[in-house]
Amino acid sequence: MVSARRSFQGALPIAAMRRLSEALAGTEGEVRFELDxxxxGFDNAYLDVRVEAPLTVICQRSLEPFVLPVHVDTRLGLIRFEREEAALPPGSEPLLVAEDGKLALADVIEDELLLALPLVPVNPDSTLPDDVVPPSPEADSGEGRSDNPFAILRELKK
Known part of the structure; x- marks a missing residue:
């Protein structure tokens, strides 16, 4: 495929990716991909991976599921031995290929999506629940409130 400069594009159901599905809150939708x-210029074999997927994850702020649009655009340098990694150009990630030269493309796509998942997904549109958010300073009208642990310090400062 490298010498023929092959390209592939298509879609895979998210539910078909077992490892990725275990990390998600839902498996609806499909992954769109382009592989080249x-x-x-240095005669290094590569695989360009471009992937877009709507992944359903749990927001760690609100604990509600939301759809996170994930975009992957990376170049993988295809190597057969770990010592070949040093010869890869900057910006190219190594991908160790089996001795028979075969590559499971669905696994490569799944690996890249797993790497693209944030450690702590947060929905940018979410807000904290009211019982977690402290009252705003404008709402705190009592200057010497007894439940304020710093009220005594304020008095000492005067």
């Missing part, structure tokens, strides 16, 4: 094989 080739050789760079």
């Amino acid at each position: 094989f080739g050789r760079d």
Whole structure:
């Protein structure tokens, strides 16, 4: 595929990716991908991976599920031995290929999506529940409130 500079594009159901599905809150939707094989100017084999997927994760702020649009655009340098990693150009991630040269493309796509998942997903549209958010300073009208642990310090400062 490298010497022929093959390209592939298509879609895979998210539910078909077992490892990714275990990390998600829902498996609806599909992954759209484009894969391009080739050789760079230094004769290194590579695989360009472009993936878009709407992944349902749990917001760690609100604990509600939300759809996180994930975009992956990376170049993987195809190597057969770990010592070849040093020869890869900057910006290229190593991908160790089996000795028979075969590559499971669905697994590569799934691996890249797993790597793209945030450790702590947060919905940018979410807000904290009212019982967690402290009252705003404008709402705190009592200057010497007894339940304020710093009220005594305020008095000492005067």
